[in-house]
Amino acid sequence: MKIRLKRTEAAFLLAGLCLGGCITATPFDYQNFRQRRPRSILVLPPVNQSTDTRGTYGYLSTVTQPLAEMGYYVFPVSLVDQFLKDNGLPGPAEMHQAPLRKLAEIFGADAVLYITLIEYGTKYYVLNSAVTCHAKAKLVDTKTGMLLWEGETRAEKVSGGGGGLIDALVQATVSQVVSSSLDVAHMISVDANTMLFTGSGLPTYNAHANGTGGPPLLYGPYHPEAQTTN
Amino acid sequence: MRKFAFVVFLPALLSSCAPRQTLYFWGHYEEVLYRSYAKPGEGGPEKQIEKLEQDYQVARSQQKPMPPGWHANLGYLYYQTGKLDEARQEFKTEKAAFPESTVFMDRLLAKFQKS
Numbered sequence: 001m002k003i004r005l006k007r008t009e010a011a012f013l014l015a016g017l018c019l020g021g022c023i024t025a026t027p028f029d030y031q032n033f034r035q036r037r038p039r040s041i042l043v044l045p046p047v048n049q050s051t052d053t054r055g056t057y058g059y060l061s062t063v064t065q066p067l068a069e070m071g072y073y074v075f076p077v078s079l080v081d082q083f084l085k086d087n088g089l090p091g092p093a094e095m096h097q098a099p100l101r102k103l104a105e106i107f108g109a110d111a112v113l114y115i116t117l118i119e120y121g122t123k124y125y126v127l128n129s130a131v132t133c134h135a136k137a138k139l140v141d142t143k144t145g146m147l148l149w150e151g152e153t154r155a156e157k158v159s160g161g162g163g164g165l166i167d168a169l170v171q172a173t174v175s176q177v178v179s180s181s182l183d184v185a186h187m188i189s190v191d192a193n194t195m196l197f198t199g200s201g202l203p204t205y206n207a208h209a210n211g212t213g214g215p216p217l218l219y220g221p222y223h224p225e226a227q228t229t230n
Numbered sequence: 231m232r233k234f235a236f237v238v239f240l241p242a243l244l245s246s247c248a249p250r251q252t253l254y255f256w257g258h259y260e261e262v263l264y265r266s267y268a269k270p271g272e273g274g275p276e277k278q279i280e281k282l283e284q285d286y287q288v289a290r291s292q293q294k295p296m297p298p299g300w301h302a303n304l305g306y307l308y309y310q311t312g313k314l315d316e317a318r319q320e321f322k323t324e325k326a327a328f329p330e331s332t333v334f335m336d337r338l339l340a341k342f343q344k345s
Contacts, residue, residue, distance in 0.1 A: 062260060
């Protein structure tokens with residue numbers, strides 16, 4: 001038997017979860033998630049609160065891989081963006097306001113991922129510079145509007161000090177970026193994203209940055225461990 | 231500029247050496263997405279198609295499936311270059327590989343019928 005929540009109960013739960021998000025020690029409650037078990041995720045272009053205008057697409061282009069590798073169907077991010085633009089939603093802010101029912105109808109998505117970039121880009125200080133990617137995300141069920149999961153990630157790479165090959169490479173890239181248009185935070189956002197969904201640190205061979213993320217998203221239907229661990 | 235590209239992509243190369251089992255063959259997919267936004271003047275859809283088609287050959291030789299959205303994205307690039315038959319085929323392939331895409335792919339296919 002399926003447990004159906006009334007709208008008020010759902011709202012209450014949602015509010016509870018939002019409040020709960022402030023207390024980091026509280027483990028995330030996956031009850032809504034387990035009840036809905038989304039197969040497909042529509043990733044909307046992130047709303048960018050940072051001052052670096054490249055954030056939205058620098059981040060959006062790194063979301064598909066970690067989500068898909070966790071076993072979800074991820075709608076083609078670039079095509080979705082273009083489709084929404086062609087249909088009168090000029091930017092991320094308008095897209096994030098689109099009614100869930102409409103998104104479900106157009107795309108047939110089980111859930112929508114809303115990402116907000118809090119910080120993105122490079123800051124230069126007297127002795128060093130820091131590349132930061134700080135984002136929060138919410139996964140919302142399209143049929144019920146329930147919050148299924150929410151997470152936050154912050155990855156940062158400070159140049160100066162440290163050591164190792166990757167450090168040297170990132171530093172070289174950071175110093176190069178001053179004279180070029182390339183977006184180093186894009187590299188860091190790959191790490192930020194992976195931490196966001198897996199909730200863990202990165203294997204050293206893959207990490208450009210230090211940071212935190214999570215709570216972990218549960219595996220989706222295409223992941224071989226979906227049935228055993230969720 | 232060439233030296234710079236090397237510095238940027240070396241970490242990616244290093245990480246791809248490590249044994250890491252992925253569900254899909256990623257190739258240049260996300261890099262192509264990123265570059266289409268970051269450097270819109272640098273190539274256009276034809277260049278992106280070329281990269282993705284090369285990746286597809288490699289993936290086939292390794293018998294690895296393409297990621298979700300990959301075929302749909304390629305279909306859209308074909309559409310942009312006026313190759314409507316190829317575009318339709320890619321949307322159908324996406325649908326067959328991932329039934330979750332059915333609603334969206336049918337919507338795009340229906341749009342093509344009208345035009």
